[in-house]
Amino acid sequence: MSTETIKAPVKVKEPKERLFSPKNKKLLKDPLNDSNPITVQVLGICSALAVTVQLKPSIVMALSVVVVCAFSNLVISSIRNIIPNRIRIIVQLVVVASLVILVDQVLKAFVYDVSKQLSVFVGLIITNCIIMGRLEAFAMANKPWPSFLDGIGNGLGYGIILVIVSAVREVFGSGKLMGFQIVPDAFYKMGYFNNGLAILPPMALIIVGIIIWIQRSKNPELIEADK
């Protein structure tokens, strides 16, 4: 089947700097809030929102993106000095596409039903702007280990939004979380109804809008300047 050779993770020795020095920790932590890929950098919204109806597929999706983002950053960063500048985009696409094929085959083998549910969106990780964006902006100019951390950080920053959105949608849309009912039956007897709108695609956008609203009122420096 897929016989793509994935470059074995290169162990990088950095004698001068500790593995989790404050600078490296910052790489990991920043994307979770201050430079979140979705709400601040506006990257990778494309393939994200359609999978957020339920929590389970979105966790799988988030993990896939973390893996692809981290390893593509690692690979590109290790070969960054030998990539000719003019054809870097196609080199990046090939690396990302091979990793996505691997992830897709793994998902098909181990969690087939989720992989069916995600359908084309696993493939669309290739064109996920987070990955290309981080490759261009970070991996092409930095050492492998920081790039790897940057990839994990950005993947997690993306995942956290995905998980929040899907948790809200699943609770309000079907009263469940991870498939377990959490809205008690007594509520339904008292006349509570599941909100059908939460299952429909537009609700994902509105929830992201509200997340941005909350995040920006907490960190006023993120507010966009008046045009």
Place this chain on the structure above:
Amino acid sequence: MEHVNIFIKAVFIENMIFAYFLGMCSYLAISKTVKNAVGLGIAVIFVLGVSVPVCYMLENYVLKAGAMTWISADFANIDLGFLSFIMFIAIIAAIVQLVEMIVEKFAPALYGALGIFLPLIAVNCSILGGALFMQDREYATLGEATTFGLGSGVGWFLAIVAIAAIREKIRYSNVPAPLRGLGITFIITGLMGIAFMMFMGVAL
């Protein structure tokens, strides 16, 4: 009649933006003015209209299980399906390059207007999304696949032009500071998506 149905479905019911959120990145980034939005929209229609049929041929004559029997009966057992992602993205990148060169040669005015948007399209999720949906839905003929590609492009065009027009007007409104820019655009897109849901179930 089948073609009209596929076209209407691709434009309104299964709109790339409002139903699948494909191509959201460029949709959010390049919708500040109507002029740029129109340019990018036309380029997307063009690339989708060309790349979906090419990917269709690739899928049906090379990649699918037993698709290569037209070369020789020996190839009946070959299934290259797992290669489709990498092949499709390569085809799309190549077509975008080609389209760029053709437009530059034959329509320099249009080329000037599209500018940097053309190369950007290679990583627009709606293009790869169109190719993958075509593979997923198994259209019967090349014509149907082409109609689907064009329809998806037109749907994307409509969406980006509409949001650009709204964003031009909203500049004069008093939006709460934390919502300004990105936040309000998300919420408007959501509301437009709800409006587009009224087309659900329409069949010709």
